[in-house]
Amino acid sequence: MPDKYSFKISQVSGNARRGVVSTSNGEFETPAFMPVGTSGAVKALTCEDLESCGAQIILGNTYHLYLRPGQELIKNLGGLGKFNGWNKPTLTDSGGFQAMSLSDKAKFHDDGITFASIHDGSSHKFTPENVIEIQRALGADIIMSFDHCPPAECDREFAVEATKRTSVWAKRGKNHFDNLEDKAPTNQTLFGIVQGWLEKEMRKQSAEEITSLDFEGYALGGLAVGESKEQMEEMVSFSTPLLPADKPRYLMGVGYPEDILMAVSYGIDMFDCVLPTRNARTGQVFTSSGPLVFRNASYANDERPLDSNCACRVCQRYSRAYLRHLYNQSEITAMVLATYHSTWFYQELMRNIREAISADSFEKFRSEFLSGYQSRS
């Protein structure tokens, strides 16, 4: 276990937990939502924006950073958290999901995945070992094991194979990580990923195999990939208790506010998702009463802020009418302001969740939040 890594749970409310993860680049509180900094930056935001929203850890995509600017450049410039100016905890994913989803030509082999670059179509290969080495060079505080994530809609046979492969790859990656000679200096921490599709028995077996490898944290993968909300909850409620209680539990790629609240209720500690930032860039933000498509013509004269209950600086200053106008003129500032609001909204949600857990009133908070929130997802 790296010197400075630790996870401490301070309060619980039902199965919901509040805690702190320490890394050599600082701490972050859980439950945490990690804004996605695809190529280093959270799209349209600056580090100052992220700080004022209250983000404590951000995620970088190994796939994108590996292709450009390349992990060696980032390593030479001090690692991801220094390169992008963030200087606080970072996490990188394993790259497998993007390699699969961003290339028509991606092929899985027992040894890894071959794929064509989105930039120039050049051929690349990720393996359980080189994904560790790439993330090692990128230098995030928390890195992820290489996994094979089956889509919700696939043959059972395919899902079984992907889940088995994920266990083999986890073992190979963990072994490679443990034997890397340059491991100590960066205090990186490796998390494992549980797959298992939408079947409890498959999830159970995957959880047993992955947790037997003794990672420092565990992710649930293969969710928010096309299944229903009921299926997601069934898998989260079943799988979360299978993960060690004293390690962080990370639900990858999730999600909508209601999904986060659901997962926290079962004991999930970490989340990441492009929803707040990607949707903001297409004219939709999250508000306390639900998603708001602020680009709509109905807001052309609307003097109200995006969210009357929001304390963010965008809602203190700008009207829906102005943001709609800027959006319709393709003004970058529209994307900046909308992204800021939704990023604040998610961080505020996490702050409120953590406060509610401390007050042992998580379910009350969840119920109150959802009573005013009209989900459109």
Added chain:
Amino acid sequence: MPDKYSFKISQVSGNARRGVVSTSNGEFETPAFMPVGTSGAVKALTCEDLESCGAQIILGNTYHLYLRPGQELIKNLGGLGKFNGWNKPTLTDSGGFQAMSLSDKAKFHDDGITFASIHDGSSHKFTPENVIEIQRALGADIIMSFDHCPPAECDREFAVEATKRTSVWAKRGKNHFDNLEDKAPTNQTLFGIVQGWLEKEMRKQSAEEITSLDFEGYALGGLAVGESKEQMEEMVSFSTPLLPADKPRYLMGVGYPEDILMAVSYGIDMFDCVLPTRNARTGQVFTSSGPLVFRNASYANDERPLDSNCACRVCQRYSRAYLRHLYNQSEITAMVLATYHSTWFYQELMRNIREAISADSFEKFRSEFLSGYQSRS
């Protein structure tokens, strides 16, 4: 003269002047550089960004705001400075320059200009009177007289006609402005524009005709439209003394840092230009040693900030290598950060100019600035 409008010169250094313009939405110090907020927002920046850069007045384009969202919507939402959240002094141009330059089908008549919308090709007409009414509804603190700006490369006859027309239009617009019934409440101030191409005699006649109309401020138009730097200086040095010393003098569409310093030395008080913001979005910023094309491959590993002598928050935190990477990935954040730096750089230049005038050392400052600055314009 509107109630709250005033211009007071506090210090001079040679012909350079330092002063303060008061409007009903607050003061701005001169010499002033006005960032251009085309459609309301300075592209890629927020009002908070502009404030922290030290901007005190911003410009809006009448052409763009007239087409979208329309002056009536902006009027109903409290006017430009409230609509865009800026809440500080604003200036709108007359729209003529964009009507001419953004449409192949633009036609000048003695009565005005007809043009096709950039959005849908629909036909529109600007006249000396309706341009006043449009700007009246937009509600900026300072509005501009309708003018005909001839390009540097045109027939003399064309320039003569454009300059004569500008005088006729100025008189018509001023008359219309003076007789508007709803004038008092908004305390708007109307500036006149001097044309005259690149001929001193034509400039002189235009200045005489325009200043005889007793505007509250005067702009030099028709410069930075393709002429050489020597021609620009010849016209500025000749024309500026022809404008009343007790009124603000505004050099429209200028310019490069060296142009601003030149013009201040002859007594110009106000500037606007898209250079710092537009260039930033294409990968070039202004620095104390000259323009820097930060997108270039040579900066791929460069750990230095954009400008080692700059105190802006971008230069305190981000490397050229990172900004180049973001730019090459078409990340919005690259445009945000580069625009912020160059906007800060221009405002810092104006702060230093004002300080130098107060210390009666403007020429010393100008000389020191230029000694380290390699112009590439």
